[in-house]
Amino acid sequence: MSVIYDRVVLIGLGLIAGSMAHAMRAFGLAGHVAGYARSAETRDTARRIGMCDSIHDSAAEAVAGADLIVLAVPVSAMGEVAAQIAPHLKPGATVTDVGSVKQSVVQSVGPHLPPNVHFIPGHPLAGTEHSGPLSGFASLFQNRWWLLTPPEGTDQQALARLRDLIRGMGANIEDMEPGHHDLVLAVTSHVPHLIAYTMVGVADHLRRVTESEVIQYSAAGFRDFTRIAASDPIMWRDVFMENSEATLDILGRFTEELFVLQRAIRMGDGPQLHEYFTRTRAIRRSIIEAGQDTDAPDFGRSAVQPVATPDG
Amino acid sequence: MSVIYDRVVLIGLGLIAGSMAHAMRAFGLAGHVAGYARSAETRDTARRIGMCDSIHDSAAEAVAGADLIVLAVPVSAMGEVAAQIAPHLKPGATVTDVGSVKQSVVQSVGPHLPPNVHFIPGHPLAGTEHSGPLSGFASLFQNRWWLLTPPEGTDQQALARLRDLIRGMGANIEDMEPGHHDLVLAVTSHVPHLIAYTMVGVADHLRRVTESEVIQYSAAGFRDFTRIAASDPIMWRDVFMENSEATLDILGRFTEELFVLQRAIRMGDGPQLHEYFTRTRAIRRSIIEAGQDTDAPDFGRSAVQPVATPDG
Numbered sequence: 222m223s224v225i226y227d228r229v230v231l232i233g234l235g236l237i238a239g240s241m242a243h244a245m246r247a248f249g250l251a252g253h254v255a256g257y258a259r260s261a262e263t264r265d266t267a268r269r270i271g272m273c274d275s276i277h278d279s280a281a282e283a284v285a286g287a288d289l290i291v292l293a294v295p296v297s298a299m300g301e302v303a304a305q306i307a308p309h310l311k312p313g314a315t316v317t318d319v320g321s322v323k324q325s326v327v328q329s330v331g332p333h334l335p336p337n338v339h340f341i342p343g344h345p346l347a348g349t350e351h352s353g354p355l356s357g358f359a360s361l362f363q364n365r366w367w368l369l370t371p372p373e374g375t376d377q378q379a380l381a382r383l384r385d386l387i388r389g390m391g392a393n394i395e396d397m398e399p400g401h402h403d404l405v406l407a408v409t410s411h412v413p414h415l416i417a418y419t420m421v422g423v424a425d426h427l428r429r430v431t432e433s434e435v436i437q438y439s440a441a442g443f444r445d446f447t448r449i450a451a452s453d454p455i456m457w458r459d460v461f462m463e464n465s466e467a468t469l470d471i472l473g474r475f476t477e478e479l480f481v482l483q484r485a486i487r488m489g490d491g492p493q494l495h496e497y498f499t500r501t502r503a504i505r506r507s508i509i510e511a512g513q514d515t516d517a518p519d520f521g522r523s524a525v526q527p528v529a530t531p532d533g
Numbered sequence: 534m535s536v537i538y539d540r541v542v543l544i545g546l547g548l549i550a551g552s553m554a555h556a557m558r559a560f561g562l563a564g565h566v567a568g569y570a571r572s573a574e575t576r577d578t579a580r581r582i583g584m585c586d587s588i589h590d591s592a593a594e595a596v597a598g599a600d601l602i603v604l605a606v607p608v609s610a611m612g613e614v615a616a617q618i619a620p621h622l623k624p625g626a627t628v629t630d631v632g633s634v635k636q637s638v639v640q641s642v643g644p645h646l647p648p649n650v651h652f653i654p655g656h657p658l659a660g661t662e663h664s665g666p667l668s669g670f671a672s673l674f675q676n677r678w679w680l681l682t683p684p685e686g687t688d689q690q691a692l693a694r695l696r697d698l699i700r701g702m703g704a705n706i707e708d709m710e711p712g713h714h715d716l717v718l719a720v721t722s723h724v725p726h727l728i729a730y731t732m733v734g735v736a737d738h739l740r741r742v743t744e745s746e747v748i749q750y751s752a753a754g755f756r757d758f759t760r761i762a763a764s765d766p767i768m769w770r771d772v773f774m775e776n777s778e779a780t781l782d783i784l785g786r787f788t789e790e791l792f793v794l795q796r797a798i799r800m801g802d803g804p805q806l807h808e809y810f811t812r813t814r815a816i817r818r819s820i821i822e823a824g825q826d827t828d829a830p831d832f833g834r835s836a837v838q839p840v841a842t843p844d845g
Contacts, residue, residue, distance in 0.1 A: 408735070414754050415791075418810055422813055423720070423790050434721075435717070438718070445760065448757065448817065450816070455807065457806070462801060462803050462806070465799065474738070476788065479728070487781060491770050491771075495766050495767065498764075498769050499766045501730050501733040504762070
């Protein structure tokens with residue numbers, strides 16, 4: 222593939238930025254990839270593993286001459302970073318971000334940027350439960366969605382170029398209005414994460430009663446919750462702070478629905494439960510048909526390390 | 534390995550029974566495996582794939598001469614099956630079950646069985662989101678837990694023999710009191726499943742608003758919920774009907790905890806959310822250390838089938 226941008230800079234060097242760096246290199250999409258992270262330790266790690274072509278000690282230095290600036294910091298830090306880099310941006314450059322919430326990023330970043338740069342907010346729907354500069358890999362975006370929320374009047378040439386880069390990393394693109402993005406993500410990601418965190422917290426209280434049994438017997442369903450509850454705490458704090466309206470809306474619907482099922486259990490209403498569980502099964506089928514998960518039993522998990530049995 | 538039982542009969546031919554049949558054959562643990570299922574279609578399928586050495590058209594016929602009888606039907610059907618087979622059991626035989634709830638099985642099965650057979654209830658913590666006679670495989674129990682709830686005074690020789698069979702299929706064994714089993718499973722399995730069903734149901738309502746977006750963007754967390762919400766509806770209806778007390782107890786704790794987090798979101802209490810999410814992360818680590826899941830990012834899911842991009 223051919224070079225799309227001569228110089229790309231990644232601000233924040235975690236899972237997403239690291240994966241972008243690896244993917245841009247693997248597919249030859251950028252002439253030079255520069256990087257900056259606030260933490261000296263992260264910068265050192267990025268240097269050690271050769272994540273980028275250059276790692277800089279200040280954001281201002283890093284963005285100098287860049288054609289594409291990618292903000293990959295927690296959502297609450299986006300505004301401050303934008304203010305820092307704004308005076309140093311090359312005219313005609315494109316600024317994008319990878320934040321999980323879009324309305325608040327538009328509000329916090331937009332006002333800082335000069336009118337001669339193109340701001341095209343984005344959100345790759347890709348990730349794992351790991352985080353930090355060592356967690357990235359080139360194939361993270363393969364066949365995943367990358368949502369863009371270009372404001373009205375966005376320069377079409379700048380937009381087409383950013384799309385070329387994203388497609389070059391293997392992702393599919395869809396445009397969305399920021400408010401709609403935040404609602405869809407509240408359903409598909411934010412509330413599921415909050416619920417998983419909650420369930421793990423409940424189990425943690427009970428662990429004090431039942432010792433390590435909750436861990437030991439986690440394969441029965443609980444471990445699927447712990448995976449998503451292992452995600453980066455700062456990122457997720459910010460998601461809920463910055464997308465509180467849609468999250469609270471969906472949470473309200475969730476508790477309503479949960480109370481209906483809870484009542485069916487209390488009243489012994491088997492047919493109602495059976496009807497509900499049959500319906501949800503069909504949704505799983507749709508996801509597999511849409512190519513967004515594997516049909517292999519148990520996600521095709523391979524056998525795990527044997528543990529000592531207490532049963533001698 | 535050597536033959537543990539000359540004749541084993543499986544009553545109910547779904548995921549667990551099918552996996553037991555495959556495992557007993559693979560490891561040479563049974564002289565003859567007989568099978569029975571209420572549905573003629575299931576019996577035909579089991580015959581076609583050669584799941585067992587013999588498939589019988591009645592439970593009474595199937596259990597004749599068996600040294601081990603495994604009840605692998607939905608929990609609500611256990612009592613009826615026990616009543617059917619009781620007059621035909623060989624003196625000295627062992628009866629076990631694989632139900633996900635133990636107190637209610639003990640109450641519904643126990644009274645039907647004659648005093649000259651050994652009843653040792655059990656529960657393998659193993660499964661996938663698939664069900665039915667085609668879903669079983671020999672390695673399902675490898676390094677998984679198989680809980681037994683032997684009543685006081687259980688014949689030690691009968692117990693040792695059943696343990697040999699279970700270990701022969703690759704599982705680890707732990708004994709537990711039935712009530713404690715039901716509480717631990719409510720936390721690690723039953724309530725997580727109910728929550729997953731609920732979240733999928735909420736998304737289903739919203740799907741009517743947002744078309745297929747919920748499916749399309751499910752990789753962001755939601756798909757992990759749909760997997761467990763795709764499990765067998767009858768089995769899960771029964772679990773909640775038969776383990777309602779512990780389920781309602783844990784559900785109460787869950788909603789309390791959820792309301793605390795919901796309030797933190799509404800009040801903008803970032804530190805509280807951050808502290809909570811940091812704590813839950815540690816629990817994930819414990820599960821990996823206990824060998825109950827893989828540390829591979831995203832469970833080591835392999836890349837899925839490409840889908841057509843709407844972005845041409």
